[in-house]
Amino acid sequence: MLIPVDLGSRSYTIAVECGALAMVGDHLRPLGLGGKAVLVSDAAIRRLYGTRVAESLTTAGFSVTELDVPEGEPAKSLAVAERCWDALLSAGIDRTSTVLALGGGAVGDLAGFVAATYMRGVNFVQLPTTVLAQVDASIGGKTAIDHPRAKNLIGSFHQPRLVVVDPATIGSLPEREYRSGLAEMVKHGCVLDAGYFDDMERSAAALLGRDLGHVERLIAGSCRLKARVVEQDERDAELRNVLNYGHTIGHALEAASEYQRWTHGEAVALGIVAEARLAHRLGEATADTVARQRALLEALGLPTRIEGVDPAVVLAAIKRDKKARDGRIPFVLAPEIGRFRLVTDVKDDDVLAALGA
Amino acid sequence: MLIPVDLGSRSYTIAVECGALAMVGDHLRPLGLGGKAVLVSDAAIRRLYGTRVAESLTTAGFSVTELDVPEGEPAKSLAVAERCWDALLSAGIDRTSTVLALGGGAVGDLAGFVAATYMRGVNFVQLPTTVLAQVDASIGGKTAIDHPRAKNLIGSFHQPRLVVVDPATIGSLPEREYRSGLAEMVKHGCVLDAGYFDDMERSAAALLGRDLGHVERLIAGSCRLKARVVEQDERDAELRNVLNYGHTIGHALEAASEYQRWTHGEAVALGIVAEARLAHRLGEATADTVARQRALLEALGLPTRIEGVDPAVVLAAIKRDKKARDGRIPFVLAPEIGRFRLVTDVKDDDVLAALGA
Numbered sequence: 001m002l003i004p005v006d007l008g009s010r011s012y013t014i015a016v017e018c019g020a021l022a023m024v025g026d027h028l029r030p031l032g033l034g035g036k037a038v039l040v041s042d043a044a045i046r047r048l049y050g051t052r053v054a055e056s057l058t059t060a061g062f063s064v065t066e067l068d069v070p071e072g073e074p075a076k077s078l079a080v081a082e083r084c085w086d087a088l089l090s091a092g093i094d095r096t097s098t099v100l101a102l103g104g105g106a107v108g109d110l111a112g113f114v115a116a117t118y119m120r121g122v123n124f125v126q127l128p129t130t131v132l133a134q135v136d137a138s139i140g141g142k143t144a145i146d147h148p149r150a151k152n153l154i155g156s157f158h159q160p161r162l163v164v165v166d167p168a169t170i171g172s173l174p175e176r177e178y179r180s181g182l183a184e185m186v187k188h189g190c191v192l193d194a195g196y197f198d199d200m201e202r203s204a205a206a207l208l209g210r211d212l213g214h215v216e217r218l219i220a221g222s223c224r225l226k227a228r229v230v231e232q233d234e235r236d237a238e239l240r241n242v243l244n245y246g247h248t249i250g251h252a253l254e255a256a257s258e259y260q261r262w263t264h265g266e267a268v269a270l271g272i273v274a275e276a277r278l279a280h281r282l283g284e285a286t287a288d289t290v291a292r293q294r295a296l297l298e299a300l301g302l303p304t305r306i307e308g309v310d311p312a313v314v315l316a317a318i319k320r321d322k323k324a325r326d327g328r329i330p331f332v333l334a335p336e337i338g339r340f341r342l343v344t345d346v347k348d349d350d351v352l353a354a355l356g357a
Numbered sequence: 358m359l360i361p362v363d364l365g366s367r368s369y370t371i372a373v374e375c376g377a378l379a380m381v382g383d384h385l386r387p388l389g390l391g392g393k394a395v396l397v398s399d400a401a402i403r404r405l406y407g408t409r410v411a412e413s414l415t416t417a418g419f420s421v422t423e424l425d426v427p428e429g430e431p432a433k434s435l436a437v438a439e440r441c442w443d444a445l446l447s448a449g450i451d452r453t454s455t456v457l458a459l460g461g462g463a464v465g466d467l468a469g470f471v472a473a474t475y476m477r478g479v480n481f482v483q484l485p486t487t488v489l490a491q492v493d494a495s496i497g498g499k500t501a502i503d504h505p506r507a508k509n510l511i512g513s514f515h516q517p518r519l520v521v522v523d524p525a526t527i528g529s530l531p532e533r534e535y536r537s538g539l540a541e542m543v544k545h546g547c548v549l550d551a552g553y554f555d556d557m558e559r560s561a562a563a564l565l566g567r568d569l570g571h572v573e574r575l576i577a578g579s580c581r582l583k584a585r586v587v588e589q590d591e592r593d594a595e596l597r598n599v600l601n602y603g604h605t606i607g608h609a610l611e612a613a614s615e616y617q618r619w620t621h622g623e624a625v626a627l628g629i630v631a632e633a634r635l636a637h638r639l640g641e642a643t644a645d646t647v648a649r650q651r652a653l654l655e656a657l658g659l660p661t662r663i664e665g666v667d668p669a670v671v672l673a674a675i676k677r678d679k680k681a682r683d684g685r686i687p688f689v690l691a692p693e694i695g696r697f698r699l700v701t702d703v704k705d706d707d708v709l710a711a712l713g714a
Contacts, residue, residue, distance in 0.1 A: 078439060085504060085511055094681050117474070120499065120512045120593070142477065147442060154442055155477045156513055236477070323452075 001220045005139065005227045007234055010159040014139060014227065016220040018212055020166040022052045024100070024127060025060025027162055033123050034096025037062040038088060040111040041102040042071040045129055048172055053102055053127060062098075065091040073259070075110045076145045078154070084114040088122075098123040098161070104130040105137035105264075109152070112143030116158030126160045129169040131181020132265055135188070135222035136243075138163050140230040150320070151255070157235055165223065167216045175301075180265025182207060182300045183246070185218060187272060188225040190293055191245045194338030196221050197296070204299040242340045244323060245332040246272035249355065252317035256309050269302035278346065278354035279333040289336050311355040315348060358577045362496065362584045364591055367516040371496060371584065373577040375569055377523040379409045381457070381484060382417025384519055390480050391453025394419040395445060397468040398459040399428040402486055405529055410459055410484060419455075422448040430616070432467045433502040435511070441471040445479075455480040455518070461487040462494035462621075466509070469500030473515030483517045486526040488538020489622060492545070492579035493600075495520050497587040507677070508612070514592055522580065524573040532658075537622025539564060539657045540603070542575060544629060545582040547650055548602045551695030553578050554653070561656040599697045601680060602689040603629035606712065609674035613666050626659035635703065635711035636690040646693050668712040672705060 003014040015027055028037075037057050041050055046068065057064050067087050069075040088099070099122060101111035108126050115124035126138035144155030170178055189197030199218065200207070206214040226243065233239035250271025254262060262270065276293045279285035294304050321329055328344045335341055360371040372384055385394075394414050398407055403425065414421050424444050426432040445456070456479060458468035465483050472481035483495035501512030527535055546554030556575065557564070563571040583600065590596035607628025611619060619627065633650045636642035651661050675686055685701045692698055 078435070082435065089504065089506060089510065117511050117513055119510060120501065120514055144477065147446065149443075149446060153446065153476065154474050156474055156515075157477055158513075 003220065003224050003227055006231050007159060010234075012159060012161050012163065014163040014165060014223050016165040016167065016216065016223060018166060018168040018216055020164050021049050021127065021169070022056050024053050024125070024164050025056035025058070025062065027164055028057070028062070028098065028125065029060045031161055033098050033161070034094065035061065035063055036065070036091070036093055036097040038065045038067055038091060038093060038097070038099045039102055040067045040069060040084065040099060040114070041107060042075065043068055044071055045103040045107070049102060049129060049169065053100070069107060069110060072104070072106050073146065075106045078145060080110060081114055081145055084111070085118055088114070088118050093118065093122065095119050095122055098125055100125040100127055102127040102129065103133070104128070105133040108133055108137055109142075109144045109155070112141075112158055112160070113145050113155055116143050116156045121158060124158060124160045126163040128163070128165060130173060131170060131178060131219065132184055134165045134167070134219055135181065136184040136226060138165070139223060139226045141234070142236075151259075159234075165219060167212060167219050170210055170215060176263060178210070179301045180263040183265035183269040183272070183297065183302055185222045186293070186296055186300065187243070187246050187268060188222045190272060190334045190337060191242050191332060191340035192225045192229070192338060194336075196225065197337050201292075201296055201299075204296065208301060238342075241323065241330055241342055242332050244330075245334065245340065246275055248318060248321060248323070248329060248331055249274045249314065251321060252314045253306065253309065255317040255320075256313045262303070266303050269297045269304060270306050272297065273304045274306060274354045275331065276334060278331065278350060279335060281350055281354060282333070282343075282346070284333050284335045284341065286336075289334065292337060293334070306355060311352045314355055315351055318351065360577065360581050360584055363588050364516060367591075369516060369518050369520065371520040371522060371580050373522040373524065373573065373580055375523060375525040375573055377521050378406050378484065378526070379413050381410050381482070381521050382413035382415070382419065384521055385414070385419070385455065385482065386417045388518055390455050390518070391451065392418065392420055393422070393448070393450055393454040395422045395424055395448060395450060395454070395456045396459055397424045397426060397441065397456060397471075398464060399432065400425055401428055402460040402464070406459060406486060406526065410457070426464060426467060429461070429463050430503065432463045435502060437467060438471055438502055441468070442475055445471070445475050450475065450479065452476050452479055455482055457482040457484055459484040459486065460490070461485070462490040465490055465494055466499075466501045466512070469498075469515055469517070470502050470512055473500050473513045478515060481515060481517045483520040485520070485522060487530060488527060488535060488576065489541055491522045491524070491576055492538065493541040493583060495522070496580060496583045498591070499593075508616070516591075522576060524569060524576050527567055527572060533620060535567070536658045537620040540622035540626040540629070540654065540659055542579045543650070543653055543657065544600070544603050544625060545579045547629060547691045547694060548599050548689060548697035549582045549586070549695060551693075553582065554694050558649075558653055558656075561653065565658060595699075598680065598687055598699055599689055601687075602691065602697065603632055605675060605678060605680065605686060605688055606631045606671065608678060609671045610663065610666065612674040612677075613670045619660070623660050626654045626661060627663050629654065630661045631663060631711045632688065633691060635688065635707060636692060638707055638710060639690070639700075639703070641690050641692045641698065643693075646691065649694060650691070663712060668709045671712055672708055675708065
């Protein structure tokens with residue numbers, strides 16, 4: 001399935017199909033780019049998928065340089081970015097060349113930042129291999145590395161030229177990582193599309209069982225929802241805040257627990273529950289709307305009870321959020337399934353209550 | 358004089374006026390930005406102009422953090438960028454805040470890169486205090502830091518929200534630096550506007566004498582010419598290459614002499630002469646067109662004879678140029694004063710002859 005992302009001169013396609021990683025070269029060739037490609041990945045992902053991607057690129061006429069980065073979040077450091085810039089320069093990469101990120105969200109964020117800043121921007125392609133990266137991180141052009149004191153602090157917007165999503169890669173995901181990705185799909189349903197949320201409810205067992213037919217349909221649906229939002233607000237000015245549903249509190253939970261206790265998706269699941277509760281407390285949503293969100297997350301094996309963190313510490317982390325604008329934190333609320341409302345005047349007490357209830 | 362730069366949602370104004378540095382706050386206030394501002398400069402420039410800019414911002418209601426960076430090219434290092442990101446985080450800068458660069462092209466490039474990448478982009482204002490930065494570097498959104506092996510290798514496009522040009526700052530420029538800036542103005546005339554080139558010829562003595570009336574008119578004219586090019590090709594895809602006139606060879610001369618022998622403007626003057634000669638050699642321009650360019654550069658006290666460098670070393674540097682696309686180097690030629698043509702099939706022998714003649 002081909003999903004267009006319409007951003008004028010920066011438009012691109014998301015190709016979603018089981019087996020698509022063997023077709024990357026075919027998707028890339030028609031774009032008329034230069035002949036050099038750099039495939040950025042970590043050693044574990046490269047062992048699983050590197051050969052088929054590299055062969056597909058070579059067959060399509062590209063010369064391929066492979067570049068290894070650390071696994072997971074440690075890839076997103078300035079030192080790793082610096083090593084990548086060096087490697088690109090040594091490989092003779094120029095503005096017509098293409099950097100491809102093969103892996104999870106961290107590899108995509110790092111490689112995207114390197115591609116965005118090398119020679120003021122070279123072509124970039126996302127080949128996400130986790131659910132989280134497939135339905136969220138790979139779409140929309142957000143790139144970043146971490147600052148020692150703040151995650152994703154250094155980055156830029158740099159749209160990919162192409163995103164290739166191969167849902168078959170979920171076969172290699174550990175259970176916890178797989179389920180974490182589902183939290184972002186739930187998020188899309190909660191605030192953007194009641195029909196999609198219904199489909200997830202009906203398909204919860206099939207999703208947990210990794211039924212590839214259901215997985216492919218729902219991943220593609222999620223990509224389409226995200227693409228529509230990005231099209232309307234490429235630079236995160238207003239509407240795109242909707243994608244932050246569950247993340248204002250979710251990010252703060254991750255920060256307050258030093259990114260050790262929950263995966264990103266688990267923290268988002270907890271954030272969705274807390275922000276649903278906040279909407280109810282503010283008279284914006286019914287108890288049933290809260291209950292449906294919690295029930296779906298539970299059905300997908302995600303945590304829904306915030307325990308063992310000090311609400312005051314979480315509140316302090318919320319106030320350091322990058323989304324803060326002159327001191328005010330925007331919250332996204334779901335007044336009913338599939339709809340959203342931005343609010344910026346939430347009182348601390350209400351946040352604390354939503355965290356502690 | 359207010360010169361609009363029309364780039365859709367990224368449009369901005371260039372304000373050119375003697376004394377404008379005392380009015381920065383008045384120009385900035387109507388843009389509706391957040392209350393925090395960071396003024397990036399080097400110690401020498403801060404002593405000259407820092408107080409008047411900071412006071413103007415404070416009077417307009419901004420809270421100002423001042424941030425010192427090294428003078429000149431050493432500011433454009435990853436280590437300095439890292440220090441700036443730290444300082445912005447410590448100062449509580451968020452996405453509504455504004456980073457202002459007060460100084461020459463290096464401060465603008467560095468501060469622009471920091472503003473482009475902090476939280477994926479915050480507001481940025483250019484307050485250029487050298488002719489070079491006023492007529493060229495501050496307009497168009499190019500930001501960069503240097504790689505140990507390649508100048509400007511790491512950077513991004515990030516348009517300023519405002520450019521304030523105070524031509525009175527030329528009073529503090531050393532003679533060599535002042536003249537170097539004039540080379541970029543000559544460049545604009547050579548390939549973009551015969552009338553402007555004529556005006557520079559007529560005003561050469563007044564320019565050399567730093568007559569502020571003439572300087573302000575011609576700086577504003579140059580800003581307007583550059584703005585028109587940027588409007589038509591924001592991301593340096595094609596037309597903007599025209600601004601590279603004199604730079605393909607100029608950059609290579611700088612690199613081949615390890616940035617020690619000539620200022621950027623001097624290298625551009627030499628590059629203009631060599632590329633004019635190249636156009637003549639290729640049958641694109643008359644000898645008179647070459648002679649007028651050389652004569653104007655000489656009248657402005659700029660060097661026009663390439664001596665003491667090995668043409669083969671310069672040619673090798675050209676081939677490493679960031680503008681290279683899949684191995685081909687685009688040259689901008691001036692078939693007559695005020696017009697240009699892009700060519701990509703220049704033979705090495707012709708380049709060597711233009712360098713050695």
